[in-house]
Amino acid sequence: MRKFAMVLFLSLFTSVVGCGQVEEVTSGSGAENGGQKSASASAEGTLAKAKEQGYVTVGFANEKPYAYKTSDGQLTGEAVEIARVVLKNLGINEMKGELTEFGSLIGGLQAKRFDLITAGMFINPKRCAAVRFADPEYSIGEGIAVQKGNPLNLHSYEDIAKNKDAKVAVMTGAVEIGYLEKSGVPKDRILLVPDQASALSALQAGRAAAMTMTGPSLQAMLESAKDDKIERVMDFTQPVIDGKSVRGYGATAFRLEDEAFQQAFNAELKKLKESGELLKILQQFGFTEQELPGDATAEALCKG
Template sequence: MKKLLVASILCLTIAFLAACGSEEESKLAKLQEEGKVTIGFANEKPYAYEEDGELKGAAVDIATAVFAELGVEEVESELLEFGQLISGLNAGQFDVITAGMAIKPDRCENAAFGEPEMMYGEGLIVQTGNPLNLESYEDIANNPDVVVAVMQGATENDFLKESGVDPSQILSVPDIPASIAAVQSGRAHATTGTEMTIKDALASAGTDELEFVETFEQPDVEGVPSYGAAAFNLEDEELLEAYNEVLAELKADGTVAELLEKNGFSEQMNMVPDEITTEKVCSGEI
């Protein structure tokens, strides 16, 4: 009788430990059980932004479609400054980053990126008439009096420095609207960001004091064009693999192209070529 009791307790203990281990290891199972995923985003139109209390944007729509296929229908959002997204992800504030964040080798050390969902180039906004004739990052570098406003944590900070712009010329701001406001107020002579983002921000500002530089030359630096993707905690391998599997299906059936077009992207300009993979971008091969 005593042996039977001990054996029963041992079995129950093993089962309990196995169950606990399974719960800790499988974020995917947890999300599917709860039917809800929490997304971290920065307010950057048209990738991910909040409007009338609703989370919108190309990256959001793609992630929502993927998670729906995984059986996770409810999406909750948490707004942070762009530079805080990866640290927030690793602190467990949310399950995934969906902000059109560019895949970069240094970022790959701190977050597990899904496969690329979109690609994009850079753009520049200046005062109307472009009085300083700024058409490239090199033009900014060649004029030490020029100040350019850039969102904290954005890839453009590195692009500018790699193009020769002195760090003292870079005005760090928390988000894109703040960068537009800095140029309007005269605190900065220009602002830069991904082309789609700053074009949309300029349209939303509704001002004739600023203009988009149509003749802007794309910087010849590593990381341009950029490839945006969702990002996960490095430990959530199963969730990442499941996300990538469904994403591939939605790319193949045209869903991703439709969602990009819905948000103002061009299939010709913004769809990622099949040969571009996250592994290649993270390794620096691309």
């Protein structure tokens, strides 16, 4: 997918992070996730074992803001804190978190180095053949920022394309360039800048009517800028490119045979969504309501 790049945890969002990185995926049974058939396993499974021993081992991709260590060595991040709460609610009080490379997550899970894996991994059919995903915890799409009050009434890439006065700033090499072009934005109204900070400067100086990047990157940039003359378009319509939405959905994954663990995790995650606690956790790491997963399910996403 793509690389999200920025300062602090922003570097995550312009890199192809876990959500879109390509890793080697080997199929455990060829089953589809969500509606997939369980691989042969004892009825007890990993969940019962974890409850009995009081801890579980979780593999995290070492990427901000999903999972990382603070300066004092504490493990935190969006995926870490969600897993910590869900597991505790399942009666598993100790989480042994291990940071690793994104490409090692699925192999480590299948080799039973980890009991579950998470941190920036998008659900897609290929991965669903190798692991059993829980329902998504967040979603990542595109976002735009404009002058305060949105004077050109821009709510989508199509709106930018239709307005001859709308020039949009985007980082050179970013995937958004292709999205804009396929949405009908002429090349002469796509202002290419060297980095995201330059996109912000172009918007502030009036050289562009909008700037675009992934939603979390945009939000973090605006929070850092503290400029009340620009704002994020919160009712932005996600682009549909070649018939598919560009939005991706990140989730925790289990071994194919651990259906009981997945279902129990889903039940607790649903409670967090309904209570609003999921959003509170996400907001600590730069996410907004725009990044909530909505009604998306692993079963549907695994079908592509």
